[in-house]
Amino acid sequence: MNLWFTERETPSVALSAEVERVLDHHQTAFQDLSVLQTKPWGKLLILDGAVMVTDLDEMGYHEMIAHVPLLSHPHPEKVLVIGGGDGGTVREVVKHAQVREVVLCELDPDVVAASRTYFPQLSSGLDDPRVRIVHEDGAAFVRAQAGAFDVILVDSTDPVGPGKVLFEASFYASVKEALKADGMVVAQSESPWYTPEIVTGLVAAMRTVFPKVGLYTSQVPTYPGGLWTFTIGSLGPDPRQCDRRRAAQLEHLRYYTPALHEAAFVLPNFVQELVQKAGGNL
Amino acid sequence: MNLWFTERETPSVALSAEVERVLDHHQTAFQDLSVLQTKPWGKLLILDGAVMVTDLDEMGYHEMIAHVPLLSHPHPEKVLVIGGGDGGTVREVVKHAQVREVVLCELDPDVVAASRTYFPQLSSGLDDPRVRIVHEDGAAFVRAQAGAFDVILVDSTDPVGPGKVLFEASFYASVKEALKADGMVVAQSESPWYTPEIVTGLVAAMRTVFPKVGLYTSQVPTYPGGLWTFTIGSLGPDPRQCDRRRAAQLEHLRYYTPALHEAAFVLPNFVQELVQKAGGNL
Numbered sequence: 045m046n047l048w049f050t051e052r053e054t055p056s057v058a059l060s061a062e063v064e065r066v067l068d069h070h071q072t073a074f075q076d077l078s079v080l081q082t083k084p085w086g087k088l089l090i091l092d093g094a095v096m097v098t099d100l101d102e103m104g105y106h107e108m109i110a111h112v113p114l115l116s117h118p119h120p121e122k123v124l125v126i127g128g129g130d131g132g133t134v135r136e137v138v139k140h141a142q143v144r145e146v147v148l149c150e151l152d153p154d155v156v157a158a159s160r161t162y163f164p165q166l167s168s169g170l171d172d173p174r175v176r177i178v179h180e181d182g183a184a185f186v187r188a189q190a191g192a193f194d195v196i197l198v199d200s201t202d203p204v205g206p207g208k209v210l211f212e213a214s215f216y217a218s219v220k221e222a223l224k225a226d227g228m229v230v231a232q233s234e235s236p237w238y239t240p241e242i243v244t245g246l247v248a249a250m251r252t253v254f255p256k257v258g259l260y261t262s263q264v265p266t267y268p269g270g271l272w273t274f275t276i277g278s279l280g281p282d283p284r285q286c287d288r289r290r291a292a293q294l295e296h297l298r299y300y301t302p303a304l305h306e307a308a309f310v311l312p313n314f315v316q317e318l319v320q321k322a323g324g325n326l
Numbered sequence: 327m328n329l330w331f332t333e334r335e336t337p338s339v340a341l342s343a344e345v346e347r348v349l350d351h352h353q354t355a356f357q358d359l360s361v362l363q364t365k366p367w368g369k370l371l372i373l374d375g376a377v378m379v380t381d382l383d384e385m386g387y388h389e390m391i392a393h394v395p396l397l398s399h400p401h402p403e404k405v406l407v408i409g410g411g412d413g414g415t416v417r418e419v420v421k422h423a424q425v426r427e428v429v430l431c432e433l434d435p436d437v438v439a440a441s442r443t444y445f446p447q448l449s450s451g452l453d454d455p456r457v458r459i460v461h462e463d464g465a466a467f468v469r470a471q472a473g474a475f476d477v478i479l480v481d482s483t484d485p486v487g488p489g490k491v492l493f494e495a496s497f498y499a500s501v502k503e504a505l506k507a508d509g510m511v512v513a514q515s516e517s518p519w520y521t522p523e524i525v526t527g528l529v530a531a532m533r534t535v536f537p538k539v540g541l542y543t544s545q546v547p548t549y550p551g552g553l554w555t556f557t558i559g560s561l562g563p564d565p566r567q568c569d570r571r572r573a574a575q576l577e578h579l580r581y582y583t584p585a586l587h588e589a590a591f592v593l594p595n596f597v598q599e600l601v602q603k604a605g606g607n608l
Contacts, residue, residue, distance in 0.1 A: 048340070056344035056365035058330070062337075083338035084520075101519065104594065237383065237547045238366075263553045263594065265519045270552015271545045299594045307592035310585045312386065312545065 049080055049088065051095055053268035054238050059095075061085055061266075067162055072154035074206055079162045085266055087162055089130060091155070094202055095266045102132050102166060105232075107300040108262035108308065109274055110136035113195045113228045114143070115291050115305065116283045120194045121145070124222070126182035126210065128199030129155030135169035137197070139294050146175045147193075149185045151206055183209045189222035196223060198231035203242060211242065213249040216277065220253045226280035233259070235269035236315045243273055243315075247322035250277040258283060258326025259319045260308040262299070273315075276326075284309045284326060331362055331370065333377055335550035336520050341377075343367055343548075349444055354436035356488055361444045367548055369444055371412060373437070376484055377548045379412050379448060387514075389582040390544035390590065391556055392418035395477045395510045396425070397573050397587065398565045402476045403427070406504070408464035408492065410481030411437030417451035419479070421576050428457045429475075431467045433488055465491045471504035478505060480513035485524060493524065495531040498559065502535045508562035515541070517551035518597045525555055525597075526604035532559040533605035540565060540608025541601045542590040544581070555597075558608075566591045566608060 050060040061082045068079040078090040086099025097105070110133050114120045121144045125133050129150030137146050148170070150156055156177065159167040169175065178185065186196070196219055201207035209215055210231065219229050229250070234242040243259065250257045254277030264272045276283045286305040294300075309326060311319065332342040343364045350361040360372040368381025379387070392415050396402045403426045407415050411432030419428050430452070432438055438459065441449040451457065460467065468478070478501055483489035491497055492513065501511050511532070516524040525541065532539045536559030546554045558565045568587040576582075591608060593601065 050342075054366055058340075058342040060332075060340040060342065062339075084336055103596075235547075237545075263519075263551075265517075265551035265553065269545075269547035271547065298596050301592075301595050301598070303592045304594060307589035310583075310589035312581045312586060313583050314385075314580050316583070 049082065049090070051093060057238070057268065059266070061088070068158060072152050074152045077154055077158060079158055089158065089163065091201055092205060096201070097130050097132060097163070097166060098266045101264050101266055103298045104263045105272065106132035106136050107297060108260070109133055109197055109199060109230055109232065111291070111294065111300045112260060112274070112283060112305055112308065113197065113230045113276060114140050115286045116281050117195055117228050118226070118281060122193050124149065124193045124196045126186070126196065126198045127201065127207070128197070130159040130163060131156070131167035131170045133197055133199045134175055135166065138169045138172040138174060140290070141293065142290070144174060146172070148175060148177045149180055149182050150177065151179060151181055153179045183215050183218065186215070186218045186222045191222070191224050193223055194227055196227070196229045198229065200232060202234070211246055211249065213252045216250050216253050220279070223279060228276065228278045228281060228283060229254070230274050230276045233273045233275040235267065235271060236273055236318060237269040237271065239268070240318050243275070244318050244322035246275045247319055247324045250275055251323035254278060256282070256326060257324050258309060259311060259315070259324055261311065262308065331364065331372070333375060339520070339550065341548070343370070350440060354434050356434045359436055359440060361440055371440065371445065373483055374487060378483070379414060379445070380548045383546050383548055384414050384448060385580045386545045387554065388414035388418050389579060390542070391415055391479055391481060391512055391514065393573070393576065393582045394542060394556070394565060394587055394590065395479065395512045395558060396422050397568045398563050399477050399510050400508070400563060404475050405429070406431065406475045406478045408468070408478065408480050409483065409489070410479070412441040412445060413438070413449035413452045415479055415481045416457055417448065420451045420454040420456060422572070423575065424572070426456060428454070430457060430459045431462055431464050432459065433461060433463055435461045465497050465500065468497070468500045468504045473504070473506050475505055476509055478509070478511045480511065482514060484516070493528055493531065495534045498532050498535050502561070505561060510558065510560045510563060510565060511536070512556050512558045515555045515557040517549065517553060518555055518600060519551040519553065521550070522600050525557070526600050528557045529601055529604035529606045532557055536560060538564070538608060539606050540591060541593060541597070541606055543593065544590065
């Protein structure tokens with residue numbers, strides 16, 4: 045029937061994909077949720093009109109948000125994932141034998157339910173016995189922790205609606221308190237081509253509380269611009285250093301490699317300039 | 327008037343940009359040519375419906391196609407650019423003091439004329455006294471050379487229409503004959519997400535004649551998938567090695583850095599597997 049999904053990636057850029065079937069579309073308590081079967085990308089999860097995950101490229105996002113901090117932290121035993129209700133980040137975290145406990149703090153239970161129904165490969169880690177799922181506001185949850193976590197992964201939506209607070213300096217002050225003395229945090233920080241102010245805002249927000257802050261990239265073609273960034277803050281370990289012995293034990297990696305871990309911190313000149321101006325120091 | 331340009335990037339993916347003004351649209355002797363003033367990307371050159379260059383991201387393409395071979399070749403004195411009538415690649419080539427002669431072989435004189443009219447920053451290198459422009463078929467031109475060039479840059483359109491022959495093994499046999507004994511060739515090789523068969527086809531085509539063939543990437547958000555590849559073949563020098571002393575002499579680099587030169591050869595796991603299967607050996 046020539047059905048197309050279109051996301052307005054910026055006010056003047058749109059990305060569209062041909063749709064085979066609408067599998068789900070409903071209003072949750074928090075947002076508009078859809079699952080589509082598309083021709084180019086396989087299954088597609090959409091929240092409030094924005095692409096969240098697709099079968100095609102979700103590994104570019106999930107492998108890089110998880111393995112870069114977990115392989116540079118020396119003993120990632122307790123991990124918190126904020127957002128990420130689709131389970132893709134948790135699936136990568138539980139590949140690590142050192143991890144003893146994962147808390148997934150996802151505000152919206154419908155996201156978890158939709159992933160369990162339509163994305164069995166994404167949600168496969170959610171039943172791991174080390175995983176505990178809580179449906180709470182991420183910022184409030186973090187404030188109630190103290191020195192609890194080795195690594196915190198902020199797998200958020202865009203900085204509008206419920207995800208907005210997760211890009212603010214006050215949130216990262218709470219994150220620091222929730223980490224152990226050598227803890228690390230990673231947050232997705234959008235596109236340097238289309239929203240450089242989000243990249244610089246997040247780097248600056250983290251630098252108010254973390255002594256080491258850097259940026260690394262991954263490829264997610266269904267996200268605006270295709271080049272995606274992660275901002276990483278550390279209270280101790282150098283996030284660029286991969287523990288190659290532990291990396292060799294990870295299975296089913298389609299995107300991440302130890303060499304790519306290090307190369308992902310090497311930025312195009314204009315991105316490096318953005319990061320340095322905002323206070324990034326890796 | 328809410329005017330949009332849309333490119334069908336694959337049969338089931340479309341990228342659209344809001345348009346402020348149509349500056350040019352005519353049929354040349356070879357193809358359909360348009361120049362648009364867009365809101366998100368600045369000026370946009372379109373050939374046969376496909377995005378060729380935009381003000382926003384042309385540096386991601388042109389700096390990487392030119393400086394990687396020119397800074398890994400020990401003495402790039404004579405350079406051939408096939409296609410690339412917009413002049414962006416030539417602009418980067420003439421930044422190198424070692425270059426004594428550049429031949430730009432662009433089939434379609436209208437592309438050069440449109441760039442001179444609408445893209446002064448792109449075409450600024452075309453009047454350099456070392457540059458000679460010939461309007462001939464690239465494949466035929468190359469067959470008439472013998473041991474003439476240090477570096478050949480294949481800055482082609484997509485492998486349809488006039489650009490198709492530039493992706494075939496017989497063309498790379500001619501390219502090898504047109505190079506000196508330690509020569510290098512680079513060709514743009516499209517998206518590993520959407521057209522992996524073009525990546526593997528070009529790697530395999532080059533490997534029939536070049537002892538060293540590798541792949542490196544750049545970011546071009548207005549191209550399909552945003553992650554773009556270049557296939558590089560060498561008769562001698564290691565393309566991954568940047569001459570940092572010469573690199574430090576280049577001015578106005580917005581994208582390229584010596585560290586990025588080396589990092590650009592570090593590929594996501596699924597891309598590395600594609601390249602190795604096709605015979606890539608860097």
